[in-house]
Amino acid sequence: TTEVRALEVRGLTAGYGAMAVIHDVTLSVGHGEIVGLLGRNGAGKTTTLMAIAGFLGRCEGEVKVDDVRLRGPAYKRSRGQVGIVLEGRSVFPSLTVANNLELAGADRDEALELFPELRPKLALRAGVLSGGEQQMLALARTVCRHPAVMLIDELSFGLAPTVCERLLARLRHVAETTRVGVLLVEQGIHYAASVADRVLIMNEGLIRAEMPGAELAEREDEIERIYLGGL
Numbered sequence: 001t002t003e004v005r006a007l008e009v010r011g012l013t014a015g016y017g018a019m020a021v022i023h024d025v026t027l028s029v030g031h032g033e034i035v036g037l038l039g040r041n042g043a044g045k046t047t048t049l050m051a052i053a054g055f056l057g058r059c060e061g062e063v064k065v066d067d068v069r070l071r072g073p074a075y076k077r078s079r080g081q082v083g084i085v086l087e088g089r090s091v092f093p094s095l096t097v098a099n100n101l102e103l104a105g106a107d108r109d110e111a112l113e114l115f116p117e118l119r120p121k122l123a124l125r126a127g128v129l130s131g132g133e134q135q136m137l138a139l140a141r142t143v144c145r146h147p148a149v150m151l152i153d154e155l156s157f158g159l160a161p162t163v164c165e166r167l168l169a170r171l172r173h174v175a176e177t178t179r180v181g182v183l184l185v186e187q188g189i190h191y192a193a194s195v196a197d198r199v200l201i202m203n204e205g206l207i208r209a210e211m212p213g214a215e216l217a218e219r220e221d222e223i224e225r226i227y228l229g230g231l
């Protein structure tokens with residue numbers, strides 16, 4: 001199709017120093033689409049996000065956002081069309097929720113519309129929020145700068161299952177209403193299956209399989225055994 005993709009990555013090879021960790025990674029994310037990136041520990045998921053974001057010096061291949069090729073270091077990319085939410089909560093714990101939003105340059109009204117749970121917490125320091133609320137704040141900070149695509153690493157990390165389910169449902173809603181494309185690294189195969197439109201499975205730095213989230217939900221055990229088990 002001729003539809004412009006929020007994110008288009010072609011032949012991305014990247015790593016640390018002279019060593020390549022991911023090889024010839026090709027993927028795309030549509031507007032409003034959530035694409036899950038699954039793989040066992042060390043498969044290269046975080047490295048893929050880092051390479052797309054421009055954090056890795058050595059990188060071959062092409063990254064396009066809204067059909068515009070990205071070049072240069074991360075700070076230029078993240079200020080513009082690429083939003084990044086890293087594992088371990090990208091918030092300032094000693095600042096209030098309101099200040100966290102302000103500092104991100106987020107539109108506060110929009111943030112509260114997308115994440116109404118944050119409204120009663122505006123005057124609290126972010127550090128006293130629950131893990132799930134901190135993740136919501138991290139998402140709000142990023143999405144309210146209107147990136148074309150968001151790169152999210154392990155949103156579910158350390159959260160209770162019910163909290164995680166609520167957070168992912170919120171992310172689904174955000175993708176649908178703002179049309180942001182989401183590339184979501186996720187360890188939990190069950191979470192990935194439930195939230196992602198499409199899932200990519202990475203193994204030893206290569207994308208080995210791709211399927212709709214609904215298919216993954218049906219083939220969870222098999223996929224887990226083939227690609228995710230062990231280690």
Ligand code: ATP
Pocket residue numbers: 016021039040041042043044045046047048187
């Ligand atoms: P996890 O789920 O455990 O975070 P991952 O799929 O995100 O795994 P990466 O973090 O991308 O995997 O790591 C892929 C490989 O790159 C691993 O072998 C790791 O040891 C290596 N690696 C990661 N970061 C660095 C670094 N800063 N310097 C050198 N090697 C690294």
